[in-house]
Amino acid sequence: MADVLPNAILEICVVVGASDEKLKEICQVVQKDDAQSHICLIPEVRSAHVPPFVTRDISHSSHIAQSFTKTSRHRSFRKKKDFKHSTSALSNTNANHKEPQTEEISIPNNIDLQGLPQLCFPGELQIETEPKEDHYHFLVFTDVFGARTYGVVVQFYRPIQEEKSFQDGQAHWDAAVQKPRMSLYAPFSICVISKFPYFTAFKDSLSCLTMQVKSCHQVDFDHKVHQFAAKLALVPSPPPGTLHLVFNLKPLQIILPSREDPKYPIVDLDLHIPFLCFKPKCILQILTCFLIEQRIVFLSTDWALLTLIAECFILYLHPLQWQHTYVPILSKGMMDFLMAPTAFLMGCHVDYFNKVNSEIEGLILVNIDEGTIKSSDLSHIKLDIPEIPLEAAECFTQRIESLQLYYDLELSHLGSSTDISDLRMRRREWQQNLNVQIQQISLELMVNIFREVSDYLNYEYRVFNSEEFLKNRTISDQPFYKKVLETYIFHSFLKARLSGKMDAFSYMELSSCSENDRVKMLDSPRRPTMEEMAMKRERNSDFLMIKRLAASMPNLPVDTLYDFSVVHLSLGKNKHENGSKIYCQTFI
Numbered sequence: 304m305a306d307v308l309p310n311a312i313l314e315i316c317v318v319v320g321a322s323d324e325k326l327k328e329i330c331q332v333v334q335k336d337d338a339q340s341h342i343c344l345i346p347e348v349r350s351a352h353v354p355p356f357v358t359r360d361i362s363h364s365s366h367i368a369q370s371f372t373k374t375s376r377h378r379s380f381r382k383k384k385d386f387k388h389s390t391s392a393l394s395n396t397n398a399n400h401k402e403p404q405t406e407e408i409s410i411p412n413n414i415d416l417q418g419l420p421q422l423c424f425p426g427e428l429q430i431e432t433e434p435k436e437d438h439y440h441f442l443v444f445t446d447v448f449g450a451r452t453y454g455v456v457v458q459f460y461r462p463i464q465e466e467k468s469f470q471d472g473q474a475h476w477d478a479a480v481q482k483p484r485m486s487l488y489a490p491f492s493i494c495v496i497s498k499f500p501y502f503t504a505f506k507d508s509l510s511c512l513t514m515q516v517k518s519c520h521q522v523d524f525d526h527k528v529h530q531f532a533a534k535l536a537l538v539p540s541p542p543p544g545t546l547h548l549v550f551n552l553k554p555l556q557i558i559l560p561s562r563e564d565p566k567y568p569i570v571d572l573d574l575h576i577p578f579l580c581f582k583p584k585c586i587l588q589i590l591t592c593f594l595i596e597q598r599i600v601f602l603s604t605d606w607a608l609l610t611l612i613a614e615c616f617i618l619y620l621h622p623l624q625w626q627h628t629y630v631p632i633l634s635k636g637m638m639d640f641l642m643a644p645t646a647f648l649m650g651c652h653v654d655y656f657n658k659v660n661s662e663i664e665g666l667i668l669v670n671i672d673e674g675t676i677k678s679s680d681l682s683h684i685k686l687d688i689p690e691i692p693l694e695a696a697e698c699f700t701q702r703i704e705s706l707q708l709y710y711d712l713e714l715s716h717l718g719s720s721t722d723i724s725d726l727r728m729r730r731r732e733w734q735q736n737l738n739v740q741i742q743q744i745s746l747e748l749m750v751n752i753f754r755e756v757s758d759y760l761n762y763e764y765r766v767f768n769s770e771e772f773l774k775n776r777t778i779s780d781q782p783f784y785k786k787v788l789e790t791y792i793f794h795s796f797l798k799a800r801l802s803g804k805m806d807a808f809s810y811m812e813l814s815s816c817s818e819n820d821r822v823k824m825l826d827s828p829r830r831p832t833m834e835e836m837a838m839k840r841e842r843n844s845d846f847l848m849i850k851r852l853a854a855s856m857p858n859l860p861v862d863t864l865y866d867f868s869v870v871h872l873s874l875g876k877n878k879h880e881n882g883s884k885i886y887c888q889t890f891i
Contacts, residue, residue, distance in 0.1 A: 316532035346420035354536035440606035455505035609650030695751035
């Protein structure tokens with residue numbers, strides 16, 4: 304297949320690790336002094352595999368080359384080409400050494416290979432005397448236009464071959480070389496980058512690859528990675544609908560979930576993870592920090608959780624979108640990013656942040672490991688985050704507490720399965736159903752918060768009457784709305800409402816409002832008349848007056864309240880007449 308699939312899931316596959324020259328140096332040092340085995344190295348790109356994967360003769364064809372321009376690529380990367388040699392050739396490498404051949408490959412525009420190594424190893428790259436467990440983490444790259452690219456990284460250890468010698472940066476086999484006095488293991492990293500956020504699918508794919516490349520020779524290692532990338536380059540992203548795409552990479556079956564609802568983004572991660580780390584009240588506080596556009600920093604000792612938690616909260620906001628700086632993982636050398644004065648969403652290791660905590664103020668620190676949220680202000684002032692409107696918060700909390708978030712409880716009545724495919728399918732179906740419920744609950748929260756915004760839109764002049772909107776909020780809700788109404792995320796939301804965009808928010812708002820209001824919204828959306836707004840303000844002010852009087856006279860009999868000449872005293876009736884009933888359903 305000569306051309307690149309228009310929706311192929313693979314952008315580039317990159318191998319990162321220490322250079323052969325550094326590994327040679329480490330071997331020489333360790334042979335002299337065993338205490339020097341724990342040495343930190345600088346990661347670099349060892350190879351990059353970019354589709355389309357064609358032979359040299361085909362790639363030089365002029366008419367084929369023109370078809371590759373569908374993907375914007377502008378930079379070249381020069382990689383070393385390894386070739387298999389015969390045993391006789393290996394014995395004469397010292398006498399007849401030739402410079403390694405190189406090949407230039409084209410790199411996609413939005414991929415920064417210079418900054419990638421430190422994100423593949425956000426901690427330290429260190430030679431070990433014993434192999435460690437494989438570790439996965441996830442990356443998100445954002446270009447200047449706001450388009451995002453996603454990466455899945457696996458770190459694993461390969462033994463530095465005892466028979467291996469290094470000459471001019473190339474690894475060769477020489478049985479005469481003296482064996483090291485201890486086994487050494489070098490860390491490597493493979494990063495798969497895609498335009499699509501298939502976090503789970505790429506993690507499963509890399510799990511299949513690492514089984515094959517941990518102990519093979521270097522030439523076989525490069526060949527296996529190349530074949531792996533070539534296979535992924537042939538896999539397209541499934542279109543919106545109920546059709547999921549399935550492909551096999553031994554020994555696993557990989558599933559690419561589709562967007563069953565085109566109005567929702569692709570979801571290929573566990574949306575309930577934040578609810579295992581934070582209480583619902585803390586979840587609401589974090590969402591508030593997103594809505595009022597704070598400088599948010601997620602902290603954890605697990606690199607993988609930083610991106611997964613951040614992605615979950617961004618999905619909770621849908622259809623509102625976070626459009627500020629977004630760097631879910633900061634490496635050790637990127638801590639200066641936290642000095643940025645504007646709103647951002649970043650994540651870093653707890654140990655690295657502690658070193659700069661005393662120098663930075665005004666951050667919202669969300670500790671994933673402890674399930675806490677606090678401010679970084681040096682004055683230790685109590686965190687001041689406005690509360691989400693009460694009824695919307697109560698509905699959200701009630702719905703979340705009704706969810707079954709622990710998969711093991713679903714298995715208590717089932718027998719043991721000996722088929723791994725069956726186990727994975729059960730888990731996937733359970734997670735998919737839970738994700739749908741969480742998406743609905745989070746969307747209901749956004750609808751309940753911003754439901755009445757459309758009542759104060761003037762579609763003719765394309766303006767929002769924020770003053771009248773605030774006057775009709777309860778006193779306890781006004782601090783929240785005052786901050787939210789000033790944000791860029793809210794202005795983008797208003798723009799979508801004024802343009803009549805029918806997104807997930809619009810459909811849920813229509814489905815949950817009264818029949819009269821639904822006809823008005825579909826027929827000719829307009830700003831309420833001055834008479835309607837005056838009557839609404841009068842009803843709200845009358846109710847607030849009664850509420851304040853009742854609060855100031857707790858021993859006053861309830862019947863005394865009826866002496867006031869107020870038309871509507873029932874909160875439920877008032878909300879129904881104004882089309883602002885809180886939408887809250889229960890899944891069966």
